[in-house]
Amino acid sequence: MxxxxxxxxxxxxxxxxxxxxxxxxxxxxxxxxxxxxxxxxxRKFGFSNIMLVLVILFLFMPLFVVITYSFNATRGMRWNGFSLVWYEKLFFDSKELWRAFGNSFIIAITSSLVATILGSLAAVGIKWYKFKSRAYIQTVSFLPMVLPEVIIGISMLIFFTAVRIPLGMFTIFVAHTTFNLPFVFLLVSARLDEFDFSIIEAARDLGATEMQTLVKVIIPSIMPGVMSGMLMAVTMSLEDFVITFFVSGPGSATLPLYVYSMIRYGVSPVINALSLVLILGIMLIALLFRRFLKTIAASS
Amino acid sequence: MNTHHLQERRGRRLGITYSAPMGLWLTVFFLVPLGIIILYSFLKKGLYGGVEWEFTLSAYQQMFNPNFMRVLFRTLWVATLATCFTILLALPCGYAMARSRNQVLWLALVIVPFWTNSLIRIYAWIAILSSEGFVNEALKAIGLISESLPLIYNQGAVITVLIYMYIPFAILPLFTTIDKFDFQLLEAARDLGATKAESIVKVLLPNIRSGIITALIFTFIPIFGAYTVPLLVGGKDSYLIGNIIVDQVTKTRNWPLASAFSLVLTVLSTIGVIWMMTSNASEKARQKSVVQVADTNGGLS
Known part of the structure; x- marks a missing residue:
């Protein structure tokens, strides 16, 4: 212990x-x-509690307004009666939006999978073994989290142009994996800090090979960290606009890019309707993974 | 001790095998691109974007253009103001959440808007503040105003939305640090005769210093490099440095200048991160010595 x-x-x-x-x-x-x-x-009504409630209201107020007006019968922000017309439009008449959603989904799954595997392995390597390039890897895994997104986006755009990789789904995948890796690494590292080494010793003493120890002992016990890392990666990938904006090519628009192209032309009721769908989705995710919320809070 | 044992037994080869894929990935797709930016900032601007292979410091000279300097100072001002408000709002929130019995509920309430697509959140503010937006329409409907108020496309809107976007970045690390804080220390301070304010300033704040610095870094740096918020809710005169950088890439196609600006931001962020890491390290060292905590309390009366 x-x-x-x-x-x-x-x-x-x-x-x-x-x-x-x-x-x-x-x-x-x-x-x-x-x-x-x-x-x-x-106290229940102490200063800090009141502030907390006010800030939460501040955080939700814009979302409530948008959701309310998604049921508006007309365009714009003047209330003209209840209607589901924008939901009909969202679900049955927004092909491009759903294609963008599909792209976002593919990128989120692939990039978070790769980031989770590489990040978790690296966390195991860094936390348990001493070797020369350890400090280097730790530093290089920390910087992407704090650099402004604009810089990561631009440097990747310049890089892909310099090495002549055409912009598209692949470059978005690479970019997302890159900014997801540090978060997974961090979350799994935190989990490993609590790890009880004696169970590895036990496994080794009982004759397990390195591979068996990894698959049957190490992986199951760091799973909560891995899961929260992956969850974080998926949400960040779905969310990202700035970096994607630079590394996307023709036909590879993700959902945020599509939303961006729509809101440049002002208030769009379809986006109002989409907001509710997305927020419900996120609430569901938060509910399903409520066990991991504290771990995630600790990493961001 | 166990760790040591393991390391001895299995050597360093395994550690490298486990860590190399991520190390390589980040080197190729993060460090190399950063290196290219450093290189490009010293090269001559190409005619249609790109660069010509000729060493020059002209990108750095162009940075001192008064227009850019004005934007740089504006960015500093906006980022400082927004960060201060964010931290001041986030501190009591983190405290209240840490003391609450429903931590997970409050966390979820902070995280749900935080995970909602950032563009949707900015869009929501456009829907609220624009000239035909929610606030103006509502005020017109009750007859308070007849002409729309200019609520959007100005610096005030930029700062409000920046606070809105980045406050979860401050609340979450503050919550995590305050959650580890031993609240009995506050009671001890009060017992020793400190006022409420004294106990917070002299006991709570020094003990959660690392959390405050993390919150500072994680709000100030992204706000300093903000691009989408000023683009969508700011006017031409509330553009920030992020907008300048992007314009240099996409419009004027001056890659060396964009690279030079990016480099300045990178250096700034790195300094911030080093500050954060050293303060976190000293915090850990501090926590180890209980004596010091006792000293803090003793110094109150």
């Missing part, structure tokens, strides 16, 4: 101030904590 694991157990057992109060309520024991002192920073 390493030190970190023990620390966590201790933390879980630590009594929360509110629980302390509940336990000592009514008892006149020596450890009774005056109620007002404990709750001073923990």
């Amino acid at each position: 390493n030190g970190k694991g023990q620390e966590r157990i201790v933390k879980k057992k630590r009594l929360e101030p509110s629980r302390l109060v509940e336990e000592h309520k009514g008892s006149s024991g020596p450890y009774r904590i005056p109620r007002n002192q404990v709750f001073q920073d923990h």
Whole structure:
């Protein structure tokens, strides 16, 4: 057992101030904590809680407006009665949009798969072994996360032009894998920090080969990290506009690129309808993967 | 100790085998392109985009064009302002989330808009702020105004939407750090006679310093390089450095100049990252010594 694991157990057992109060309520024991002192920073309507609610409202308000107006009977932001006409248009009369959606989907799946495999392997290599180029790989995996997207996009555009790779689905795939890799690497590394090495020793002692240890012991136990990395990669790939904008070619428009071409001409009710569909999709993903949300928060 | 054992037994070859694919990928598709940008920034502009192989510093001289300098200072100003607001709003949010019993619910509420396509979110603001947008139409409907207010295509709109876009980037690392913070320290500070404000400034903030710096970096750098927000909700006079860079690539086709600007941004980001990493390292060292925490508390009364 390493030190970190023990620390966590201790933390879980630590009594929360509110629980302390509940336990000592009514008892006149020596450890009774005056109620007002404990709750001073923990009031339901304290400053920080009010701020949190306001910020959440701020985050959702624009989305609510757009969703509401997706049911508007007419174009524009003047309410003219309820209608599903824009949903009909979205689902039955937006071939190009769905083609772009398909492209986004293909890129998201392929790039996140490759990024997950390469990133997870690298995390295992870096965390468990010491070798010369370790620091180099760690640095090079960190920078893409913090460089402004514009720079990554432009440098890739210039690179692909210089080596004469035609822009299209392949270049988008390469670009997305590149910006996804560091996130997967980071998430899996974090998971490996909590890893109990004795199970590898045990596997080796019981005669497992390197390959068997990897497939039957290591991979299953780092799976939560791998899954959150992959989830992160898929969402970032579906979301990306700036980098894709530079490395896409004719016929390879992804959904964000398509949305961009539409909103340049002002308010579009079909995009309103699309917003609701996308937000529902994301809510579903967040619900399905709610176990990983905390890990993901820690990485971004 | 176990780790050491393992390393000894299986040597370094396996480590390299595991890490090489990612290392190679990032070298070829991230470092080499960056290298090309550095190279191009010292070359002469080609006639139709591209470069001519002739060494020159003209790209760097062009950067000092007063127009560009104005945009650069505007970008600094907008990024600083937006980052300050973002952090100030995000701090209480991270704190409230960390103390909440429904952490996952709040996380989901922050993450869902964050994962929603960035263009959809910018578009939503266009639908709200534009001259025939939600706010103007609503105000007209109640008869408060007869002419549309100029709510969009100005610096205020750019800053508002930038805060909107990047606040989750600040909330998430702040939440993660505050979640690890031992809240009993706050109570201890209060017991020792600190006021509420004192306990926050002298105990909470120093202990979550690394989270604040991470939040700063992850909002300031992307805002500094923002491109889509000023393009879509800003006017010509709220263009930022990101827009200049993209225009140099797509419109004027001055690749060396775009490269030079990118290089400046890269150097800036790298400095920020190094700052973040060193402060994180010192934070870890700090956490190890409990004595120091006691000192902080003792210094209050």
